[in-house]
Amino acid sequence: ATNRTFTMLKPDAIENGHMGKIIDMIIEAGFDIKAMKYTRLTEEQAKKFYEVHAERPFYGELVEYMTSGPIVAAILEKDNAVADFRTLIGATNPAEAAEGTIRQKYAESIGRNAVHGSDSDENAEIEGNFHFSANEIF
Numbered sequence: 001a002t003n004r005t006f007t008m009l010k011p012d013a014i015e016n017g018h019m020g021k022i023i024d025m026i027i028e029a030g031f032d033i034k035a036m037k038y039t040r041l042t043e044e045q046a047k048k049f050y051e052v053h054a055e056r057p058f059y060g061e062l063v064e065y066m067t068s069g070p071i072v073a074a075i076l077e078k079d080n081a082v083a084d085f086r087t088l089i090g091a092t093n094p095a096e097a098a099e100g101t102i103r104q105k106y107a108e109s110i111g112r113n114a115v116h117g118s119d120s121d122e123n124a125e126i127e128g129n130f131h132f133s134a135n136e137i138f
């Protein structure tokens with residue numbers, strides 16, 4: 001079924017000049033862009049977004065990194081969007097990411113891994129609504 005996922009191009013991807021190439025890969029893979037913005041997370045937003053990882057040892061580092069520069073946030077639509085987007089981006093750790101995936105091509109490390117993809121339909125909805133209001137989704 002057609003459904004949606006949520007993505008962020010993370011600060012390392014922007015800093016390293018990969019924004020255009022990554023957006024192109026996303027469009028080429030058949031995702032429709034329903035919403036998109038260039039923005040920078042506040043510390044409060046990053047803490048809230050990654051709340052599920054609050055007890056992890058890398059939480060502080062993750063929040064610091066995600067607020068270190070601008071990101072691109074987007075809602076994407078496609079058949080089987082959540083699973084297909086996770087296939088397109090590859091494993092969290094770029095060293096384990098399959099050939100031709102976004103993380104294999106552009107991620108620096110497990111922390112600075114270029115791109116986020118929602119892990120379920122439910123989280124896609126929550127994460128999309130966290131960044132976009134109804135009148136910003138087309």
Ligand code: CMP
Nearest residue numbers: 053058062092110111112113115116117
């Ligand atoms: P993502 O899966 O998009 O969301 C959680 C993020 O936490 C993950 O991307 C990584 O950026 C980060 N992360 C996961 N594991 C580690 C780790 N071992 N060290 C540092 N950051 C991590």
